[in-house]
Amino acid sequence: SYELTQPPSVSVSPGQTARITCSGDALAKQYTHWYQQRPGQAPILLIFKDSERPSAIPERFSGTSSGTTVTLTISGVQAEDEADYLCQSADLSGVFPVFGGGTQLTVL
Amino acid sequence: EVQLLESGGNLVQPGGSLRLSCAVSGFTFGGYAMSWVRQAPGKGLEWITGISAGGNKTLYADSVKGRFTVSRDNSENRLFLQMSSLRAEDTAVFYCARSPRYCIGEACSNNWFDRWGQGTLVTVSS
Numbered sequence: 001s002y003e004l005t006q007p008p009s010v011s012v013s014p015g016q017t018a019r020i021t022c023s024g025d026a027l028a029k030q031y032t033h034w035y036q037q038r039p040g041q042a043p044i045l046l047i048f049k050d051s052e053r054p055s056a057i058p059e060r061f062s063g064t065s066s067g068t069t070v071t072l073t074i075s076g077v078q079a080e081d082e083a084d085y086l087c088q089s090a091d092l093s094g095v096f097p098v099f100g101g102g103t104q105l106t107v108l
Numbered sequence: 109e110v111q112l113l114e115s116g117g118n119l120v121q122p123g124g125s126l127r128l129s130c131a132v133s134g135f136t137f138g139g140y141a142m143s144w145v146r147q148a149p150g151k152g153l154e155w156i157t158g159i160s161a162g163g164n165k166t167l168y169a170d171s172v173k174g175r176f177t178v179s180r181d182n183s184e185n186r187l188f189l190q191m192s193s194l195r196a197e198d199t200a201v202f203y204c205a206r207s208p209r210y211c212i213g214e215a216c217s218n219n220w221f222d223r224w225g226q227g228t229l230v231t232v233s234s
Contacts, residue, residue, distance in 0.1 A: 001170075033220040035153075042203060042224040043153065054222065086153055094217030096169065097143070097155040 004100035022087030117228030130204030138182035146200035161210035
């Protein structure tokens with residue numbers, strides 16, 4: 001089955017920049033979307049179609065794509081950004097949604 | 109305000125059945141495709157099924173195909189998930205999620221989810 005690979009954890013100090021990657025064979029051809037999930041809460045859409053941001057999401061969240069790796073960048077990390085971040089795309093057919101395993105962001 | 113509220117989660121024995129419901133408000137339910145996404149304890153998200161805005165097309169992950177059935181009642185603004193032959197590995201929080209499109213499958217490849225409910229817990233155990 002198709003998989004998206006994320007690092008299990010990323011740590012940054014407040015005010016620094018966090019970069020979270022997501023890799024998958026089909027990502028060069030498929031859009032990637034990103035979600036934030038705080039403990040015990042539902043996911044929130046952060047980025048869709050690689051780099052577009054819903055209006056309610058702060059500008060410090062951004063997404064980029066390069067080949068089979070996409071990156072979520074959080075600039076000026078704040079304590080409230082401590083959460084799990086999950087990428088999502090589609091399988092090789094483009095039909096079935098697939099999620100990455102998630103990356104736990106720790107704000108030191 | 110867009111709201112999605114799941115209900116129906118419970119403790120059920122292996123082999124049993126359960127029906128989940130997702131009541132929505134704040135948007136035109138019949139204009140959006142919907143999905144169910146689950147999260148096992150301590151694990152990541154797993155998409156399990158989706159249904160087009162009109163209800164005429166459904167998709168299922170292999171892990172639930174033949175056991176789960178998704179449906180919707182656009183007049184009542186509700187999404188449903190009928191689950192049967194439940195297994196211990198089905199234990200999870202089940203979320204309903206909205207896609208900002210009316211279709212699913214090849215016609216609307218690579219859907220994403222712009223609104224989520226708070227989830228309902230299903231525990232399969234004897």
